[in-house]
Amino acid sequence: MNPRLPEQLRNSMERFTEHVEMPPGLARRAYRRWHKRRVMTRATVAATTAVAAGAAVAIMAAGSSGNAPSQNDAYVVSRVENALAAVAHADNIAFTRSITTSHAPDFPSGTDLTWYTRDRFNHIAYTSSGRPYFSLTVTRVPGGLQMVTVQYEHRFVGYRDELMGARTARDCGTAAAVLTTVEVNPGDMTNWPATIRAFIGCNVLKVAGHQRAGRTDLIRFVGAQADYLAMTLLVNPSTFLPSRMVVTSSQPGQAWTTTTEFGSLPPTRANLTHLSAPIPAGFTQSHQRPEAAGGSFYGTILAWLFGQ
Amino acid sequence: MERGQAAEELEDFLVRRGKPLLRAAVLLTGSQEAGEDLLQAALERLLGHWPRITGDPEAYLRRTLYHLAADGWRQQGLWRRKYLLLRPLHPAVSQDRTDEVDRRDVVIRLLLQLPPRQRAVIVLRYWEQLSEAEAAAVLGCSVGTVKSATSRGLARMRELSGDGPDAQAQQGQETNA
Numbered sequence: 001m002n003p004r005l006p007e008q009l010r011n012s013m014e015r016f017t018e019h020v021e022m023p024p025g026l027a028r029r030a031y032r033r034w035h036k037r038r039v040m041t042r043a044t045v046a047a048t049t050a051v052a053a054g055a056a057v058a059i060m061a062a063g064s065s066g067n068a069p070s071q072n073d074a075y076v077v078s079r080v081e082n083a084l085a086a087v088a089h090a091d092n093i094a095f096t097r098s099i100t101t102s103h104a105p106d107f108p109s110g111t112d113l114t115w116y117t118r119d120r121f122n123h124i125a126y127t128s129s130g131r132p133y134f135s136l137t138v139t140r141v142p143g144g145l146q147m148v149t150v151q152y153e154h155r156f157v158g159y160r161d162e163l164m165g166a167r168t169a170r171d172c173g174t175a176a177a178v179l180t181t182v183e184v185n186p187g188d189m190t191n192w193p194a195t196i197r198a199f200i201g202c203n204v205l206k207v208a209g210h211q212r213a214g215r216t217d218l219i220r221f222v223g224a225q226a227d228y229l230a231m232t233l234l235v236n237p238s239t240f241l242p243s244r245m246v247v248t249s250s251q252p253g254q255a256w257t258t259t260t261e262f263g264s265l266p267p268t269r270a271n272l273t274h275l276s277a278p279i280p281a282g283f284t285q286s287h288q289r290p291e292a293a294g295g296s297f298y299g300t301i302l303a304w305l306f307g308q
Numbered sequence: 309m310e311r312g313q314a315a316e317e318l319e320d321f322l323v324r325r326g327k328p329l330l331r332a333a334v335l336l337t338g339s340q341e342a343g344e345d346l347l348q349a350a351l352e353r354l355l356g357h358w359p360r361i362t363g364d365p366e367a368y369l370r371r372t373l374y375h376l377a378a379d380g381w382r383q384q385g386l387w388r389r390k391y392l393l394l395r396p397l398h399p400a401v402s403q404d405r406t407d408e409v410d411r412r413d414v415v416i417r418l419l420l421q422l423p424p425r426q427r428a429v430i431v432l433r434y435w436e437q438l439s440e441a442e443a444a445a446v447l448g449c450s451v452g453t454v455k456s457a458t459s460r461g462l463a464r465m466r467e468l469s470g471d472g473p474d475a476q477a478q479q480g481q482e483t484n485a
Contacts, residue, residue, distance in 0.1 A: 005415075005462060009434045012415035017331035020340055027322055030351035031315030 032154065038108055093117055093265040093274065102256035104249070109256075115265070115274040122275045135277035150277050157279055160288040208232075218243055314358050318351060318365065325366060329373060335431045336377040338420045349376055374446050378428040418465040426461035429454055 098112040109128040116122070119140040126132050137148045145162045211220040211234055218234040229251075234244045245260045265271040322329075326347075333350075334343035350372040354365060361368055419427060425447075432443040433454075444454045 005465065006434050008415050009419070009430065010437075012413050013335055013419075013431070013435045016413060016416045017334050020327065020331050020334050020343070022322055022326045022330050023344060024323075025319070026326070026344065026348055027315050027318035027351055030318075030348045031355055033348065034352040034355045 095263045098260040100258045104254040107256045120275045155283045157283045158286045378425040429457040430461045
């Protein structure tokens with residue numbers, strides 16, 4: 001070894017960093033990013049739950065082994081698919097409300113509301129005091145998606161067009177990963193059948209009997225994404241539509257629970273206004289260039305969310 | 309204290325005492341831009357744990373900076389791991405930062421070719437001029453680990469520079485010939 005190497009190192013390191021200057025606003029940028037990221041994390045969980053739950057219902061019915069569903073399970077799957085198709089064909093607006101209670105510093109409590117149709121998706125996240133602080137609106141257009149985000153606290157509106165790319169290989173690592181591999185059909189951006197098939201193929205959830213909710217006996221499905229992340233989905237046996245989904249994290253220091261209730265609204269003029277997020281006047285607007293994104297509706301949204 | 313207010317106080321703190329931290333971050337990553345990203349990531353983590361932090365934040369920030377760097381922050385951070393879900397959707401970014409380095413400075417280029425943990429140890433020992441015990445305390449590892457990482461790091465740098473045992477042996481053969 002060159003005995004002078006430590007000395008050379010010290011001199012080189014000194015020279016290499018002698019012109020480094022601390023940029024102004026680094027801590028403020030860190031705060032904004034930290035704040036936005038925790039918002040995005042919760043919003044992503046809620047939004048993913050909202051769009052995935054209907055499909056997940058069928059999966060669970062397929063059983064936990066990943067084998068062909070039993071006659072009974074196949075019946076449930078079929079009924080769920082028909083029920084979801086009926087909702088879609090009636091042009092109803094699917095609606096979810098997610099309430100998060102959290103003791104985790106990076107996962108704030110609050111409420112998330114989502115409305116979606118076959119070609120539009122609108123998600124608004126609220127603080128625990130009821131202030132909107134983030135929204136994501138996605139509209140399916142030929143060849144891609146138009147996305148609008150609003151960060152209310154920072155008075156910022158971002159517009160972005162995303163081009164749909166090639167389909168990606170199936171990845172069963174997580175529910176989100178499964179979703180990124182689902183292709184979208186024109187005019188049906190939630191693409192339930194493909195989503196259902198992907199979830200069945202990845203064996204995300206399984207039937208776990210029944211659970212009483214008031215006077216109703218609901219079909220109960222459970223699943224896990226990790227040792228600390230548990231999911232429970234309840235399906236109404238009369239309508240075969242999802243009723244409630246609970247996602248719980250028991251990770252030390254990161255304990256939170258998100259409970260999502262599902263509903264459907266008729267396409268009245270008043271209800272259709274929920275498909276757009278309110279944008280107050282005076283917000284800074286940013287138009288971003290289109291990017292070739294994922295091969296699916298979910299993939300594109302998740303790429304965008306995680307890429308923030 | 310609210311985190312928003314904490315960010316303001318941290319801003320003042322960085323103006324007064326942030327430059328050495330940023331210089332270390334630049335050495336750990338290989339460029340000013342990546343160094344700022346690393347320091348910002350450490351600040352984000354600090355803000356996440358703010359209610360539990362008492363006293364001077366510098367020690368926590370310094371420790372976090374080196375922990376992130378040593379753990380291969382860009383590749384293995386929790387958020388980055390989630391992001392990897394979507395990796396096929398984005399072209400891979402090369403982790404080799406040597407292009408960003410002043411090519412005249414061979415020593416720095418060698419440093420940046422070391423694995424993250426060895427690089428962190430070298431910066432702690434020869435830039436921060438910490439003792440082995442102090443470096444071990446910052447990284448949360450044993451003194452033995454610091455010793456071996458330092459030794460391997462320096463040996464690797466010599467090897468990469470053509471000054472290693474093989475090169476020396478080869479030079480010896482050429483001289484004898």
